[in-house]
Amino acid sequence: MKAFKEKSSIQQIITILILVSTASLYAQAPSQIFEMGNAHYAEGRYQEAIDTYRKILDSDLESAGLYYNLANAHYKLNNVAPSIYYYEKAKLLDPTDNEINNNAQFAQKMKIDGITPLPESIFKKWHSSILNFLTIDGWAYTTVFFVFLFVVLFVSYYFVSQSATKRILFLSFTVSLIIAGISLMFAYNAFAKAEKDNPAIVFAIESQVKSEPNLRSTDAFTLHEGTKVMILDTVKNWNQIRIADGKTGWIQAADVKKL
Structure with a gap:
């Protein structure tokens, strides 16, 4: 019985080690797969790069960089719809990235349909450009940051005795509060637009x-x-x-x- 118990304990230890190792491999897998896809792309094996990148998507993970690389690989193969689709996905996650936006414009030139958009007012264009400057999360984080800054400055205002410093703090926390309010408005508008648009x-x-x-x-x-x-x-x-x-x-x- 003793020998059996010792063997069982060893098996348990081995099992635990295998599980830990497997968990570690799974944790590293997405980055390793991503690098493998990049290697395929660098070697000109674009379809293999696409298949590799898709393994990451199949594990319910996403990023602007992943979509961007997928779009680039499809663009190299002249896959019109997939390249435009993945550039658009990348833009949703990182609308301010210049490389994504520039490559997306090149991909648009592969389309057959030349559709002239309805004219927009200057105000609507201005509003859309600001709204698209950050993602919904980006506007939300900006709001939280300026609310936190407002609280810090507001509390500091009551602990400072010098009049010149108090004036600066008063102006600063007022501006912070205004920016927080504007950010909150854009966060709400961005969320409403995302809910409405499909x-x-x-x-x-x-x-x-x-x-x-x-x-x-x-x-x-x-x-x-x-x-x-x-x-x-x-x-x-x-x-x-x-x-x-x-x-x-x-x-x-x-x-x-x-x-």
Whole structure:
């Protein structure tokens, strides 16, 4: 019995060591897989890079860098819809990255559809540019930071006796409070916009947009791969969409991929 117990203890120790090692490998796996994908990309093996990057996505992990590299690999293979799709995904996570935005513009040139957006007022353009300057989380963190700064400055104001310093602190915590309020407003607007918008990319090489959600209805217009649309409604396997010039219609759900 003693020998059996000793063997059992050894087996338990080995099992624990294997589990710890496995957990460590899993913890390192995403970064290792990412580097492996980068190596494939550097060697010009773009499809292998795509397959490698997708392993990370399959584990429910994402990042702007991952989407950006995926988009670059698809761009090298002239995969119009996937490259535009993943650049858009990267922009959602990091809207201020210049490399992502520049490469996304190059990918847009591969599209067939030339759609002229509806004109916007100067105020709306200004508001959109500021709103898109940060992500929802970015605006939220900015709000928290300036609220914290306001509290620190406000408390410091009551512990300082010098009038000149008190004036500076008063001005500083007032400005901090104003910036916090503005940041909160943009955070709310960004969240409301994200809740309202439902963008998607056309993945079908060519898709006939219908006037009604059935194949027997008349054709409204034709879209090609890579075009960005807004999904307004869904009926069974059909999505009602709006494109940048304001036209609306119904497209088969299988022809688009939601962002």
